[in-house]
Amino acid sequence: MLTLASKLKRDEGVKTGRPPGGPSDSSHRVSIRDRLLIKEVAELEANLPSTCKASFPDENKLHHFQLAVSPDEGYYQSGTFHFEIDVPEAYNMVPPKVKCQTRIWHPNIAETGEICLSLLREHSIDGTGWAPTRTLKDVVWGLNSLFTDLLNFDDPLNIDAAEHHLRDKEDFRNKVQDYIKHYAR
Template sequence: MLTLASKLKRDDGGKAGRASGASDSTHRVSIRDRLLTKEVSELEAHLPSTCKASFPDEDKLHHFRLAVSPDEGYYQSGRFQFEIDVPEAYNMVPPKVRCLTRIWHPNITENGEICLSLLREHSIDGTGWAPTRTLKVHHLH
């Protein structure tokens, strides 16, 4: 599991270096990455025991996987992998979520695309993406 404390320490170390006169423009942290540092921590703290987040690259909080193993219902005993990519324009645009496990579900296409108004930038029914939503909201739906 990702150790956010170590990432925050590394980030703080970079800030100290810049404060002492180093001006490296490649070290700027995007709004997305600042939001994700907090949101990933909250996500991991609130994930139910049937879900597990994994980060292929700990330095890229904007790309991760979520493994879901329902313990009740029609999909009980299944294991489903989702890939989440958070675009640079986050939180003005929703994350891209794709199901990597082949499954029959009315909201998941054969290609793994998720069809939920919550994940759309614009929605007819008004329940689409809003900048006030967070990653934590997604795993609950």
């Protein structure tokens, strides 16, 4: 398996003419974000949940990647849901920006892709929002959990989906399956 961290270190050595880990060229600067990402991407690759797959469209841009989540239980079991993750330059002081690319009927994900996940909030009243100690691994595991144990009908972003579940769980399940059939295969 190609590890992006090792590739970046190797490429850095080729660009500067120095072996990885050697003295740095003062004209070649790597942002703090990029240094954090090299470490975090390597950790992420080693610790992805079995229901997730990360992909990097441009292996030289670790700050932009995609995540596919294929839940193996619950309402969303038969679908694959795609997320786009952008890590801002101010990372790790601010959370990554995440958007669901797959249309979905979910109480915590709007049909337009916005996501309600407390750890992605820069500021939260309950203290569960973003903190500089969080990592990309936390984000991936949080997104994965939105389909199981973090599925929250009591504090919804998509109020219609939450109310639908409250009114008729079987019809809610049917609508979720219809969305999966049309958008998440």
